[in-house]
Amino acid sequence: MQYSEVVMDHFKRPRNVGTIENPDGTGEVGNPICGDMMTITIKVKDDRIDDIKFNTFGCGAAIAVSSMVTEMAKGKTLEEAMNITKESVAQNLGGLPKNKLHCSNLGADALHKAITDYYERKEGKVRKTREAEKVEHIGEREGKCYCPYCDTGLPEPAPLCTHCGKPTLQHSDFTIVKGAKKE
């Protein structure tokens, strides 16, 4: 198995699974098309994270990351929790395989989003719906496509991480005789 013992432990016995009823903040990141999706809900008391729970759709690493990030954030002040990074999550897990590092990204992002959501609610801001959020799944770096969650660069027209989910064929240099029946 490619995972560390800590990862396997958090995968097999994930901590803080679930959703908090009437949370003070919610952070949702990822996309099932990409293979991972994570929702973190928090309860805040005296500027500290009093309770935190997660729901995750994803691989073993994504589940372990969710569990670890909630463990790390629990009881911390909001400022301390904002300083939890993908690096510290991965480090606490005893490392992640290179192609799974993006999962730790997702965990920290979901946590930070939940905290931001808490502040925004406090300020009385109207909550943005997920649909209204800017889609930043496909990025370009040095002329190459990449997904911010799947840090490995993708050969152009990325087949996986497009928000719209339209599959580009794997071999774009081939001629297509007839479109496969989709949708």
Added chain:
Amino acid sequence: MKVIYLDHISGNPLHPKVREAIIDYIQKDGFGNPVSQHSIGDAAMEILEDARAKVAQLINADPQEIVFTSCGTEANNHAIKGVAFAKAKKGKHIITSNIEHQSIARPLRMLSQMGYNVTSVSVDKYGMVNPADVEQAIREDTILISIMHANNEIGTIEPIAEIGRIAKARKVIFHTDAVVSCGNVPIDVNEMGVDLMSIAANQFYGPPGIGALYISEKTKILPLIDGGVQENNRRAGTPNMMGVVGMGKAAELARVEMPQRTEHLLKLKKAVMDHLGTIDKIVVNGHPEKSLPGLVSFSVEYIEGESMMMMLDEEGVSISTRSACASGSLRTSHVLIATGIDHATAQGTLVFSYGIDITVDDIDKAFEALRKSVAFLRNMSPLYKKG
């Protein structure tokens, strides 16, 4: 803990009689080179030719039409590149499907970068190629059609005989990748009308690291590996004799035992399907009837495949997943996408592949573990609660 191995598509366990044959070969001979002109070489040659005849008999070919290779991938590469290079003067157009194994798709990609034209026909929702699409794609300069016999991810068996008739009428060389079907379903190269066919021994209880390419007598093809006169100048290099012995024995057993094996596999398949029917929100992939008896691919909605695979592994059940997260490239399976399944559902795809060493009890135990992991992971999934 006894491991229940349900990943036969990655390689079958050795048949006890195959193991015996290999050990027997090592103990009695084990080193003779069939090319040598002395008695030890002659003895090795006899062993080699005996195995060749057994492989030929499995697919109703002439022994001289069987070329041993190092595996199925080599056979596929040989067929594609060998024909492309031999026929380059006649034309540079090749027809394939969009669900082929990487050992077909990648060589074709290389050829397309070298100036060859590749037409890839699409499949329907069952992963089935329409022979009419193949016929429509044939051009003046078409030199090769390569369509797999059975798909390794979803098990669908393609209409090879129909495509074979089209290829013959239009005088185009026809190759089929029968790696996962040969030895598991009846194959007759003449009835199927193929000129080239790839085979791998570890798909029918032979050892890994040995395969064969059937090359019909009239087919013009260049060798992939050049050198000596072995394999009638079609594949140079000292043959893997232990593999050859194992493959010969495995082919003989497959031919003799096929009816009983099929009956057993279909019984297991029914058990798998019955179990699947009792789990909520499952999509079964591949053709409902025209498919391999020893494989079932299905997608579990709202959860991801790698986490299921890991949980089953913990419970002593070895399976395979087609989730993008579990593939090194983080890409969704091209086969599943070709069938039109959406990306999110594809992420939850598992492949159960079993064999003669598996019992209905093993399947029941595997599903007990699967049910547990599905409940556990769905409880954790943000998608399930929304759905």
